Amino acid sequence: MAKHSKNAHESLWSTPAPEVLRATDTTRIDDIDYSLTPGFEGKKVDGQALLAERGAVLSALQEKLYANGRTGDLRSILLVLQGMDTAGKGGMVRHVIGMVDPQGVDLASFGVPTKQEREHHYLWRIRKELPRGGRIGVFDRSHYEDVLVVAVHDLVPRQVWEARFDEINAFEKELTDEGTHIVKVALFVSPEEQRRRLQERLDRPDKHWKYNPGDVTERGFLPQYRTAYQRVVDRTNTDYAPWHVIQADRKWYSRLAVTELLIDALQKLELDWPKADFDVEHEKKRLAES
Numbered sequence: 636m637a638k639h640s641k642n643a644h645e646s647l648w649s650t651p652a653p654e655v656l657r658a659t660d661t662t663r664i665d666d667i668d669y670s671l672t673p674g675f676e677g678k679k680v681d682g683q684a685l686l687a688e689r690g691a692v693l694s695a696l697q698e699k700l701y702a703n704g705r706t707g708d709l710r711s712i713l714l715v716l717q718g719m720d721t722a723g724k725g726g727m728v729r730h731v732i733g734m735v736d737p738q739g740v741d742l743a744s745f746g747v748p749t750k751q752e753r754e755h756h757y758l759w760r761i762r763k764e765l766p767r768g769g770r771i772g773v774f775d776r777s778h779y780e781d782v783l784v785v786a787v788h789d790l791v792p793r794q795v796w797e798a799r800f801d802e803i804n805a806f807e808k809e810l811t812d813e814g815t816h817i818v819k820v821a822l823f824v825s826p827e828e829q830r831r832r833l834q835e836r837l838d839r840p841d842k843h844w845k846y847n848p849g850d851v852t853e854r855g856f857l858p859q860y861r862t863a864y865q866r867v868v869d870r871t872n873t874d875y876a877p878w879h880v881i882q883a884d885r886k887w888y889s890r891l892a893v894t895e896l897l898i899d900a901l902q903k904l905e906l907d908w909p910k911a912d913f914d915v916e917h918e919k920k921r922l923a924e925s
């Protein structure tokens with residue numbers, strides 16, 4: 636495995652991940668080059684080694700966040716993962732979020748709405764799963780399904796989902812004002828890589844449980860999904876909750892990139908360890924005498 640210096644992440648990233656991956660007014664989903672690893676100059680072995688190193692940094696920062704939450708700090712991180720099936724959302728949870736203490740994580744996955752959920756406003760089920768203070772919340776799919784899938788498949792009239800963009804922006808502004816730092820990630824795989832990953836699920840009995848025949852059906856709507864994602868980026872890429880567009884053909888790269896985004900978000904909180912609400916010296920004396 637490659638060896639890295641203490642500041643390896645700085646030398647291997649020609650441009651920091653939060654900067655190079657952040658969507659701009661000129662971001663075009665149709666122009667994504669899936670073969671690239673934007674901002675990262677190393678190879679796969681470098682990325683894998685660096686992921687372990689940066690995972691330790693992420694874990695230490697998350698512990699501080701959790702400790703502050705235990706003492707009443709209401710600030711939190713919300714990682715929003717969007718992408719079609721095989722884009723690597725599940726692997727992101729397992730290999731990135733899996734590097735931190737699970738008791739400090741609030742994870743929610745949003746599939747097809749249940750009967751009860753359909754009886755409420757579309758944000759109802761989202762609000763129920765927001766991270767508690769001191770936690771990293773992770774949404775595997777999210778409120779954006781209600782302007783993506785519904786638009787692609789005409790599940791509701793256009794005037795209904797069109798109105799949701801402003802509503803989502805207002806919702807996310809509310810969250811950030813209340814102390815939730817939102818990290819929005821859109822993961823994209825090439826059609827060829829998606830086919831390969833689906834084929835692997837069919838070829839391996841231990842992956843049959845992950846295969847959904849509907850995923851092949853959805854491949855027929857790839858152009859419509861690209862259009863829908865472009866609309867999402869154009870309409871909801873705000874200063875307080877920006878989008879990050881990540882090429883996900885190389886799993887090692889997308890996982891490293893999201894790790895860097897989370898580290899950046901946690902560092903911006905400028906966390907310190909909570910001060911003791913007891914007399915430390917007195918407690919040391921009591922312990923020595925016990």
